[in-house]
Amino acid sequence: MHELNWFMWGLDLFSGLFLIIVGLGALAIVYMYIADKLQTKQAVRHNYPVIGRFRYLFEKQGEFFRQYFFAQDREELPFNRAERSWVYRAAKNVDRTIAFGSTRPLEATGTIMFMNSAFPPQDEDITPIQPLTIGPHCRVPYTTSAICHISAMSFGALSRPAVTALSHGAAQAGCWLNTGEGGLSPYHLKGGCDLVFQIGTAKYGVRNEHGHLDDDKLTAIAAHPEVKMFEIKMSQGAKPGKGGILPGVKVTEEIAHIRGIPLGQDSISPNGHIEFNNVGDILDMIARVREVTGKPTGIKAVLGDVQWLEDFCNEIERRGEASAPDFFTLDSADGGTGAAPQPLMDYVGLPLKESLPILVNILIKHGLGKRIKVIASGKLIVPSRVAWALALGADFIASARGNMFALGCIQALQCNKDTCPTGITTHNKKLQHGLDPRDKSTRVANYNHNLHHDLALIAHSCGLTEPRQLKPSHVRIVLESGLSVSLDKYYSHINN
Numbered sequence: 101m102h103e104l105n106w107f108m109w110g111l112d113l114f115s116g117l118f119l120i121i122v123g124l125g126a127l128a129i130v131y132m133y134i135a136d137k138l139q140t141k142q143a144v145r146h147n148y149p150v151i152g153r154f155r156y157l158f159e160k161q162g163e164f165f166r167q168y169f170f171a172q173d174r175e176e177l178p179f180n181r182a183e184r185s186w187v188y189r190a191a192k193n194v195d196r197t198i199a200f201g202s203t204r205p206l207e208a209t210g211t212i213m214f215m216n217s218a219f220p221p222q223d224e225d226i227t228p229i230q231p232l233t234i235g236p237h238c239r240v241p242y243t244t245s246a247i248c249h250i251s252a253m254s255f256g257a258l259s260r261p262a263v264t265a266l267s268h269g270a271a272q273a274g275c276w277l278n279t280g281e282g283g284l285s286p287y288h289l290k291g292g293c294d295l296v297f298q299i300g301t302a303k304y305g306v307r308n309e310h311g312h313l314d315d316d317k318l319t320a321i322a323a324h325p326e327v328k329m330f331e332i333k334m335s336q337g338a339k340p341g342k343g344g345i346l347p348g349v350k351v352t353e354e355i356a357h358i359r360g361i362p363l364g365q366d367s368i369s370p371n372g373h374i375e376f377n378n379v380g381d382i383l384d385m386i387a388r389v390r391e392v393t394g395k396p397t398g399i400k401a402v403l404g405d406v407q408w409l410e411d412f413c414n415e416i417e418r419r420g421e422a423s424a425p426d427f428f429t430l431d432s433a434d435g436g437t438g439a440a441p442q443p444l445m446d447y448v449g450l451p452l453k454e455s456l457p458i459l460v461n462i463l464i465k466h467g468l469g470k471r472i473k474v475i476a477s478g479k480l481i482v483p484s485r486v487a488w489a490l491a492l493g494a495d496f497i498a499s500a501r502g503n504m505f506a507l508g509c510i511q512a513l514q515c516n517k518d519t520c521p522t523g524i525t526t527h528n529k530k531l532q533h534g535l536d537p538r539d540k541s542t543r544v545a546n547y548n549h550n551l552h553h554d555l556a557l558i559a560h561s562c563g564l565t566e567p568r569q570l571k572p573s574h575v576r577i578v579l580e581s582g583l584s585v586s587l588d589k590y591y592s593h594i595n596n
Contacts (some may be wrong), residue, residue, distance in 0.1 A: 190550035191506035191543035211578040217563025235396025235426035242328040246275040251498035254282025265537040267291030269544025302369035304359040322393035334401040379412040398427030403455035413466035432478020452478040460493030483554035491570040506547035
């Protein structure tokens, strides 16, 4: 009897709670109905109260679910599922083989194919990747055996644990990490990896009160043994012709202190360096940074107008080869990790597939092909794309988004909103908790090791003993006719 009373009491309580919930739900629906009918900013909600709200819900959630339920393996942008899957498996160091045939459309226009050799080298004939020196005439040149490196990502655009994981991962992989334009943070230094310090148009970390370079600050940065090179950024793939953009919501107290900017306000860099009015000014800054730091100094740019590059090389010829930058980082005009205006990301600048052969050919024409090392950047996250870039004449490649995938990025397209669900591009402490730098640094190292391994796999299949031996003759590209031509003939074809 006692148990029955308890049961009835529980049933009454449950019924009461149920009625309260239903009542509150009904009130909420009535409130939303009235609010939707009274507002005039959104026509769908006004004409279809309550129900119309689902349209905005589905639009918002579509970014997350499209890649899982609707997109095919090879159709999603900017990176498809097949590409992301390879990076994830490489980062986890698990089986990267596939079965039952390729899902890649091999007859599609623009498809890249590598020409395998009838006589590939035997294991005993394969040589390690040869070290390459950048800035051999600098007081402190830089030599590395790695081909693939981590491209520029600022502390600010990326979170503290993400930068920490990249620093440790780069150290384990033996590659460099570019600081991005946000200055040198303690988290870049934490892993003890090789660093490339980027000097953006705002010169964060090395600027004086007037926004010009400060030699004392440059000297202090160069004093860190981890900092191996300096890169003067003229433009980047996400926003060619526009300075860096860090939304105010991501400008924390620590980031504001490192950059020397107001807390919580948008950090918008100038469109260009205030010192640059002609190509001679660029060479003057390169010479100054190299003299002050003693370390290799280069430039980073997205190629659009080509005439400035011709003028740049002509000015180097006039001054002498020693005045040339030690490297040229060429970015592709098809996106990046940070916030950017859509018109610039979609329509301004040349993609790497067109700009890389232009740059390489101009450098060779002016006798600068060996003096200036070319670093290619822009969606080079899988071995085939890296091999393609090397065949076109790149000496190194640098990838940002490939390493973000290694950190666990799911391409949620939230990089600019401080709401990244994986904790990579947010300063929300709660969202950062799931990103363990110790675990993710291992994945970054795995990804870079396996990227080099599978890159060598392609080279060996082409009959070569190491990847930098790849040439245009090893690559063919499919034309609109469905037939393929060698890489050099392909570019002659599209130029004509």
